[in-house]
Structures are given as structure tokens and as C-alpha cells.
Amino acid sequence: MAISWDPYRDNLTLDEISQLGKFLKEEKIRTNIHYVISQSTLKDATHMLSGEYDHYLESFNAVIFLTYKPTGRAQAEDTIQSPHLLQNFLGAVDEPLTSLKIGFDACFVPILLKTTSMDNDLIDSCECGFFSVYIDENMNVSPCSFCNNKIYSYNLKKSSFKNIWQDTFSSYRNYVAQECKLNCFQCEKIDDCRGKCPFFDELFLCDLVSQADEIN
Structure with a gap:
């Protein structure tokens, strides 16, 4: 199961996310967090990789980062535009302090291959x-x-x-x-x-x- 969570658009607090994760784990339902990374969430996603949210997300199986795409209700101005924020995030990907398992959608693969030390054999x-x-x-x-x-x-x-x-x-x-x-x-x-x-x-x-x- 996957829970889409965007702290800038949803009304779910960290405590509510934590409670939901504990409930699903008690029911033996493996659940991932789907977290969209955009210009407005990139800094928060970097904090996540630093381990700041581990206590709230420890009941979840993994956090999967999805690349923000300017289509449908999404606005083009919220696509990733800041080189500085992106480099900070990629640095945190390369040396994560979080104990959470993380993953990415295919749209983020090129930049992972180019800038991180991830094993290419593990990336599709x-x-x-x-x-x-x-x-x-x-x-x-x-x-x-x-x-x-x-x-x-x-x-x-x-x-x-x-x-x-x-x-x-x-x-x-x-x-x-x-x-x-x-x-x-x-x-x-x-x-x-x-x-x-x-x-x-x-x-x-x-x-x-x-x-x-x-x-x-």
C-alpha cells in the first residue's frame, strides 16, 4: 500500500501520519510513503533524509520520492528550479542520516546516475x-x-x-x-x-x- 503525502497541500500532521503508520503496521499492511519532490518540498525532503522525521515514519516500509511533473493540476512554477536546493538534496541522498529505506521514481534516475555514488547496477x-x-x-x-x-x-x-x-x-x-x-x-x-x-x-x-x- 502507498500513502501520498504532501505537507504543503495536505492537512495531515506528522502526528497523524505517525498514527496512521502504526495502525497499518499493526494490521500487517506494508505501506510506503509517496512523497512528491518539487521546488516547494525539496528543502523538507532534505530534512527527511537527515533523519528529522524518522520517529514519525518508522512504522512505514519506505519513503518513495516522486518527481513533480507540470501536468494536470500541477503548476509549472513548482518544478525543481533551484540548483542550490537540488544539490543539498542530492548530497543528502549520497550520505543519508535517516534510517528509513528510500526509493525514487524513474524520472529522477538521470540525476541520481550523474551526481551520486549509487551503484548503477541497482538503478533502472x-x-x-x-x-x-x-x-x-x-x-x-x-x-x-x-x-x-x-x-x-x-x-x-x-x-x-x-x-x-x-x-x-x-x-x-x-x-x-x-x-x-x-x-x-x-x-x-x-x-x-x-x-x-x-x-x-x-x-x-x-x-x-x-x-x-x-x-x-
């Missing part, structure tokens, strides 16, 4: 369209639930899933293999990563960190 690059797909209520098949490009959406009423997976998706996979790595040719992790998100430029955090390094 974005699997969308290569290992998994999204099928909506209208039977449209796309590489990702956040896909915003209709040219990579195919309907099961018009084509079989086998044909979509084996043939039609090849154009998407070629695009990712070629276009998404244009800015990554100098990166030593290029062979382990699928590069820039094909749907949201705002998620290319490697570029944000590179700009910070140039300033420093």
Missing part, C-alpha cells in the same frame, strides 16, 4: 515504452501515464497490443535512443541512462546541476 533507467506501458480508460496505449504527445499514443481498437509493442513503439524507442541523449554525449553515465525525459523539459535536472557547476 526509465522503463516507459521499453518495459512497461500505460493504457487509459479509452484503450489508448502510450509509453507513460504522463505522455503528452499523441503521436506516441495508439488505440487497442485499431491495432493489437502485440503490434503496438513490437512494431509501432519502435518510433518512440528510436526517438529516446537518439534525440533524448543529444545533451548527454559528454556524460560518463550515458550508457546507463536513457537521457532527457521525452515529455517534459522541466525534468532534465542534469542540465540544472550543470548550470550550477558552471556558476561555481
